[in-house]
Amino acid sequence: MGAPAPGHSRPRYGPAERVPPDEEGDTMPGSRVPPGGPVQGTAAPRRVLEQLLGIPFTEGNRVDVLRDGRETFPALLDAIAAATRTVDVLWFAWRGSDVGTQVSEALAERARSGVRVRVLLDAYGAGQMSRDERERLRRAGCTVFSYRPVPSWRPTVWNLRTHRRVLVCDGSVAFTGGTGVADAWAGGGSSPGEWRDTAFRVRGPAVAGLRGAFTETWLQAELHRGTGHPLSEADPFPVLDPVGPSPVQVLRPKSGPGWNDAALAIALLLQTARARVRFTTPYVRLPGWLRDLVLETAGRGVRVQLLVAGPRVERPAVHLQGEREFGPLLGAGAEIWRYRPSLLHAKVVTVDGAIAMGGTTNLDVRSLALNEQVGLLVDDPAVVATLDEHFDEDLTRSERVTPAGWAARPPTHRALEKAADVVGRPLRGWGGIGLAGRRPGR
Known part of the structure; x- marks a missing residue:
């Protein structure tokens, strides 16, 4: 978070590859249910979101x-x-x-x-x-x-x-x-x-x-x-x-102790996903419980794609903190892509080509516990198709982070990731102040 400033370039470590998004056999929504299926195999995501968040969708938007x-x-x-x-x-x-x-x-x-x-x-x-x-x-x-x-x-x-x-x-x-x-x-x-x-x-x-x-x-x-x-x-x-065809659920996550409605909504979207989850976020700084949900989602065969900022960033330390998540995510089979032309600042999640979440929430602890946010859940395949089209276009301008390339990053970069994570914990609400969890990462 913070006021905008010209992007800072960072070096790229290890080999990376550009892969057109359509070369990997994209799974279309509804074409298969991965082994084990979603947690709620029969309930529509909308019904799950309404009943567990306690906020109804409104029709006609x-x-x-x-x-x-x-x-x-x-x-x-x-x-x-x-x-x-x-x-x-x-x-x-x-x-x-x-x-x-x-x-x-x-x-x-x-x-x-x-x-x-x-x-x-x-x-x-x-x-x-x-x-x-x-x-x-x-x-x-x-x-x-x-x-x-x-x-x-x-x-x-x-x-x-x-x-x-x-x-x-x-x-x-x-x-x-x-x-x-x-x-x-x-x-x-x-x-x-x-x-x-x-x-x-x-x-x-x-x-x-x-x-x-x-x-x-x-x-x-x-x-x-x-x-x-x-x-x-x-x-x-x-x-x-x-005035229109879109059912919409509006979230107003609060700032304060505990995980907010945005965190719950993202968790529910992961658990109800059947084929594909796409995240567009400047960086990934997940609490341990939500990281585990991402890993579980990828582990049951759902294609998990994360599009994050590339070499042009506003605050390098914030992105270094998020890079500590890359190893486990890549190991579980999640795809990580870095947007190269400019700083990526969008906050969008799409699931199975059917439902989307957008607004102000980053995929990080500050957004999920400390800061007030606004979230829109849109249950409209036409709106989701537009967002997925933008995602596909952005992938053509991005580099994929490969497991081999990530493993080859130098020890100095690993040390910077760890130092940035430790220094940033108090501002993210971890540690002794108890705003987001009793111990780091949970």
Whole structure:
């Protein structure tokens, strides 16, 4: 997590191979059930997710997949410009930039036109947004808060951030995804300096879940200032009629002790998978219990593919921590691919070509226990097909990590992995503070 910066190149160790994704006999959804089958061989994943998470899917949504900033920012700006009553923004990563200025000016214009505009920024993730830009928003009539300022008189929450990205306009259209408001996210994701990411535009009944993700975090920021009014006369409550074919489940994972709803959802997706699970994530930093589930899933014949960042990364130490997972995963037969053109920042899981999870959750402990997140579960093969198509395209620009190549990495690199893991444990919630487990890795 953190504000964007130009990618850092790292050396590649050991041989790697580029394998077109269609040369390995891809297993189509439903074509086979691996030996042993899924844990629930008869229950549909949707039913499992609903009953064990306790959150129903809503019918009749339209979900548009927005690939990279070239699709995301025009859609965001159009939605803001079309708002007539309210615009609510909750964003983790925001820094001074050309695209940030465009978004700020669009918000300010709506506020000057009488639209209620509320902006809530994580104090750490948006720490590089200038004070002048915040003041310009306030002078235009926007209400701008910082979430959990650092430092503050409450050091126990410094490490508990809101990693959410939510934009809701007039209570009728909403956005989420991994995108930050910075020039690094504004391009096409195919060259250095243009980060690869995925966002989602949602219309229909599921907008209510995303609106709730904003409101509950906004209330916490208000209470920090001695007031608490989650409802006002400015709030519209449109009828969210069905507008599309997609059933959607909205998760709002909290920050705090224990594993959150995102961790549970990923575990359930692994256990119900029959043929293929695909993860797109900047890095892999799994707790031991979830790593074991990944290994078990691969062990019963499910094709597990992980697409992670390649040589261009924002924080090398974070990626070194994740590389400690590569050996066991490769040994179990999981595929690991590294995206080479630019920094990979998308957060997407697809299962069996039938169901997908997207939003703000990385495949790491911070996302699964410490930070507030937003997750969309979409039970729509058409949406999943789009995400799988993007995955296939990304694989053609990626290098596969082979077991032989990984085993050949030098001792110095292994030592860096171990050192990065030990140093990073406190910030990930492991160790003595007991936020995510009693002992490292569990």
